[in-house]
Structures are given as structure tokens and as C-alpha cells.
Amino acid sequence: MAGDPGVTTSEPQDVPAQAIEDRVNNRSQRPSSDAFKAFMASHWAPADGALPARAEVAAHAERRRRAISERFPGERLVVPAGPLKVRSNDTDYRFRPHSAFAHLTGLGLDHEPDAVLVLEPVTAGTGDGGGNHASTLYFRPLAGRDTAEFYSDARSGEFWVGARPTLAALEALVGVPTAHLDGLEVAVTKGVGAREIGGLSVRLVRKVDENLDALVDTARYNTAQDPESLDLSVFDALDDELAEALSELRLVKDEWEVAQLREAVAATAAGFEEIVRVLPRAVAHRRGERVIETAFFAKAREEGNDLGYDTIAASGNNATVLHWIRNNGAVRPGELVLVDAGVEAESLYTADITRTLPVDGTFTDVQRRIYQAVLDAADAAFAAARPGLKFRAVHAAAMEVLAARLEEWGILPVSAAEALSDEGQQHRRWMPHGTSHHLGLDVHDCAQARRDLYLDGELTPGMVFTIEPGLYFKAEDLAIPEEYRGIGVRIEDDVLMTEDGAVNLSAALPRTPEDVEAWMASLR
Secondary structure, eight states: OOOOTTOOOSOOTTSOOOOGGGGGGTTOOOOOOHHHHHHHTSSOOOOOOOOOOOOTHHHHHHHHHHHHHHHSTTSEEEEEOOOOOEEETTEEOOOOOOHHHHHHHOOOTTSOTTOEEEEEEOSTTSSGGGSSEEEEEEEOOOOOTTSHHHHHOTTTOHHHHOOOOOHHHHHHHHSSOEEEGGGHHHHHHTTBSOGGGTOBOEEEOOSSOHHHHHHHHHHHHHTOSSGGGOOHHHHHHHHHHHHHHHHHTTSSOOHHHHHHHHHHHHHHHHHHHHHHHHHHHHHHSTTHHHHHHHHHHHHHHHHSSEESSOOEEEEGGGGGSTTOOOOOSOOOTTSEEEEEEOEEOTTSOBOOEEEEEETTSOOOHHHHHHHHHHHHHHHHHHHHOOTTSBTHHHHHHHHHHHHHHHHHTTOOSSOHHHHHSTTOOGGGGSOOSOSOOBOSSSTTTTTTSOTTTTTTSBOOTTOEEEEOOEEEEOTTOTTSOGGGTTEEEEOBEEEEEETTEEEETTTTSOOSHHHHHHHHHHHO
């Protein structure tokens, strides 16, 4: 393509070549004159210096830090929020802190990229809340309006991304002493070394911030008695134990967490109502699944922080694809649409609910037969969920119902009893996933917990988890009668374990086929 007349396309010989990392700013035409800089630094109203009230979550977060402190006395614990992540070129994803960081600080939303919580060991009983550690939150605070960062930094400048809290404001909000991020390197690496030579052990939540991983690994290497034979896998095991402990700390939710989950569930229920309302428009659109997806997303952004995970909006045979998130298919009358979606509250706690809906408001006989089998399996799982029983008992109860129905329909190649044995499992062809998982800050919460505390653990009041059996009969599955092919059904509810048994947090959304049909009619 020819250039403009009179414009040369080559760089003058006396201009140094531009570094590749600087070229992302080629689109910017920001002035650089001293006059501009002086003018930009002047005539701004003073920032509001009022300190916020202490957040309700602060007391709960302090108890969580105390619990993890008791687990690792005498060791420095480093928990990063994580950096911004590039989506494409010079644009970032909306920031979400790592869940362990959010749990220990109470901070959600998007105002603490690069922040790091450091728990420094102190004399036993003299730390935060009488624990073994003194906590400090390292953070990049608000830049003054008289600084170049205010108007020149597109990632952190107030002119570009809005105000950020000051160190004092954040400390007042979360009840944790704060310090500038510039001091983090020293705080993390000072005194690191083998205990045999008087050094301090450091545990880090890894794979959150690559720069922090490298900083800690370098400190370990530089302070090793014999760096050449240093086995970093030993330190990886220490870090894994911290990740494990932080995950297990979330197995039982406190009352504040339960309240946040209730809010997320309520917003999710409202999102499902929007889905029903847009079904006629979805049918008329060539990518009707996207119509459903975006209707729910709008509610998630209106009522919460974001989606808790990518929405599954799967119509027809797509409903048999367990993690269908392309959502680019048509929505046709006479078919079912399976929607698995959750609103993430501003606290970052998420709901996780699935409903399977008849597109035109009425189940066919075959659809109803499959739907009722899944509902009966879910009800059996609810009945099995009692304090003191094993977590895995919930799944077992649901599988007994589904295996019996598959046998009754002549689909199982063996008896239900044989299929349910460890040597069988043929029924899992049509129900391959687990019936339950923990729920909280992550949609699959507590994932690093030990097996004996998760699958083999006992149900305890305060646990929040899903119950979500399903049946998935793929259109290409020749092992089943033709009338079943292309139908996928899942029913998923969010459950709070109490002393009296399971409480369905998502009970506001209809579950029986009759109630689903009546509810859809009332909204359409």
C-alpha cells in the first residue's frame, strides 16, 4: 500500500531503532513536552482522604489467617493476588485475585493486582489475633495526581483505570497493616535459607505470579549451602502443603461466606428467569445459544461481579457435551436446552446451578421420562446428605437410582447391581462426572484438599456443595434406542449442610417437570 504523498516510510538514520516492547504504545500520541507535564500535574482537586469503615469480612479473614498461622509456625507464608493477565497485545482481562488471597484478606473486585499478603513469623502468641504471624499486605497504592503515573500508566494510572485505594484506606478497610509494593522483595527474601544455618523457611502459593516464583526460587538457590545439588522439588513439596492447607481451610464456610453464597444464588436465579424470557428470541436467532448466554451474562454483571465460570448454554445434542461453552448452536422447538451458570458476587463467591428446560415450554414423554429419572437421583442424593456421612455417599445414592432406571429401560448391558460394582460401572457411560463438588470462591472449591478430607471426608455443617446428577444420551450413541438419542439432562442445586441435613440454597428455581412448565409459562 502506498504511503501518503511526501511522507517517507523509512526511519531517519540518526533515530535509534525502537525496542520491541515499546511498540505496543505506537498507537499513543501522548505529548511529552515539559509544558504538558507541568500542566497535567496541576489544578486537580485534592483526593478524598476519608478512611473507609472496616469491612464486615475483616474479622472473618483474621480468623482464617490465625488458622493458617497455627498450621505453619516459624515459617514465612507468601500469598499473592496475582498480576494482570494479557488478553491480547496491550489489553488485559478484568482482574480477579487468586482465591487464597481473597480468602485470607477479604478482598474481592479488581483493585489489587500484584498485591501480596506476607505472614511473617513472630513469637508464638504475639501475632495477629494471638497467632504466630504478623501479616502485611504489600500493595501498589494510589499515585498522586502530581505524578506522571496518574496520567501516563494505562494499567494503573487513575486517569486510565479509576481511583485506587491508598495504603491507609486499604489498611482501614481490611484491618491488615499495609506497605508499598516496593518493599516486597526484601520482605520475601530476607533471612531465607536452610534452618541448619539459622535460615528461615518460606512457603509460597505458586503458579500465581511468575515473578514471585522466580524471586523465591532465586533466594533459595542463593542461600543454599550447595547450590549445585539443590533439589527444588523439596521446596515445591513445602509450597504444595501450603496450597493444600489453604484449600482445606475453605471446606467449612463461616456465616459470612454462606451469606455471600446466598446472594450469588439469588442473583443466579434471577438470571435463569431472564433466560426463560429470551427463549423466543433464541429460537429465532441462528446462534440462539449465544442469546441465552448473553442474557445471563447481563444479569451477572448487573447484580454481581461477573460470571463464576463460562456459561454452558447447550441445546439439543450439545447438551450431551459436558463442558459445552462454545454456545454457537441453534435453539429449536421440541428440544431441551441445558443451562449451567452461576453469578459471582462482588466478594467472588459463586453460585453453580443447572436447569434443563423444554425450549417450547413443555416436555415430551421421553424428555420427561429422562428428566424425572435425573430428578429422582438428585432427590436420593439430597436424602443421603446428612452430617457424619461420607461425601462420596451423595454420589453413590444418585448412581443407584440412575443405574436402576437404565436397567428398567433396557439400556444397561448388565444388571444395575453388576454395573454398580467396582468391576462394572457400565452406567457411567451416560453419567461420567461426579454428583457433587464443593462450592465457594472457586466453582470447584477446595480442589487441592486431601482425598481423606474431600471425597472420603465426612459431611460437616457449614459445607457448601452441589448436587448435580445427569444423563447424557449422545445422538451418535448406537448403544441406546433412537428415541433417547440427542437428549442431555442435568439438574444442579447448591446445598448447605446443616445439623439437620441438606438445605437447598437454590430451591427458588423449580425442579419438578410440572413446576418447570408452570414457571416457564408464567414468565413467557
